[in-house]
Amino acid sequence: MQQAVAGTTHRARLLRALGVTPWVRRHVATEQPAAAVVSAMTVSPGDCVVLLPAGGSPRSLDLLGRALCAYGPSLARAARIEVAEGRLATVPEARAYLVFGQSQAHALGRELSAEVLNRAHIVLADEPAEVLTTAAGKRRLWSALRSLRRALAVTGS
Numbered sequence: 001m002q003q004a005v006a007g008t009t010h011r012a013r014l015l016r017a018l019g020v021t022p023w024v025r026r027h028v029a030t031e032q033p034a035a036a037v038v039s040a041m042t043v044s045p046g047d048c049v050v051l052l053p054a055g056g057s058p059r060s061l062d063l064l065g066r067a068l069c070a071y072g073p074s075l076a077r078a079a080r081i082e083v084a085e086g087r088l089a090t091v092p093e094a095r096a097y098l099v100f101g102q103s104q105a106h107a108l109g110r111e112l113s114a115e116v117l118n119r120a121h122i123v124l125a126d127e128p129a130e131v132l133t134t135a136a137g138k139r140r141l142w143s144a145l146r147s148l149r150r151a152l153a154v155t156g157s
Contacts, residue, residue: 048075048096048152051104053127054084060128064100071145074152083107095120096152098144101127121151 015022050068052061069076075098081088083104091111097120099105105124109117125144131137 047094048078048098048148049092049094050078050080050098050100051088051108052080052082052100053104054082056082056128057132060132063132064128067141067145071149075145075149093120096148097122098125098148099123100125100131121148123148123151 012022050064052064056064068078078098079092079094081091086103086107088107088111091108093112093116097108099108099122102124105122108122112120123144125131125141126134126137131141
C-alpha cells in the first residue's frame with residue numbers, strides 16, 4: 001500500500017515537472033435500462049416527445065440527434081422513446097410528438113386517449129433508416145422539424 005502511494009506521489013511530481021495537468025473523471029456514468037429511463041422521465045407541458053423504432057443503428061440515431069439539435073433547445077432536449085414490437089410502455093403527455101414511421105404512429109394512437117391526441121401536434125417523419133439513406137427522406141425530415149418548431153412556437157406563446 002505504501003509503495004502505491006509513493007508511486008502516485010512520484011508520478012504527480014513527474015507530471016508537474018513536465019508541465020502536464022492530469023485530468024480526472026468526476027463522475028462515471030452508469031447505464032440504466034431503457035425501461036427505467038422512460039418510467040423516470042417527466043415531461044413538462046411545453047415539451048416535445050420523439051418516438052423512434054427500437055434497435056436503430058448508431059449512425060441513424062446520430063443523424064437524428066444532430067438534426068434535433070439544429071432546430072433549437074426545445075427539440076434537442078426532447079424526450080426520446082423507443083417503440084418495441086408496436087407497443088409503448090408509457091407515453092407522457094406533451095404538446096407535440098415527432099413520430100418516425102407508421103408503426104410508431106399506430107402505437108402512439110393506441111396508447112393515448114382521443115382527447116390528448118386532439119390537443120397534441122403530431123408530426124410524422126420517415127423511418128430513421130430511410131432518412132439516412134435517401135435525400136427525399138432528409139428533405140421530409142427537415143420540413144417535419146420546421147413544422148414542429150412552428151407549432152411549438154405558436155402554442156408556446
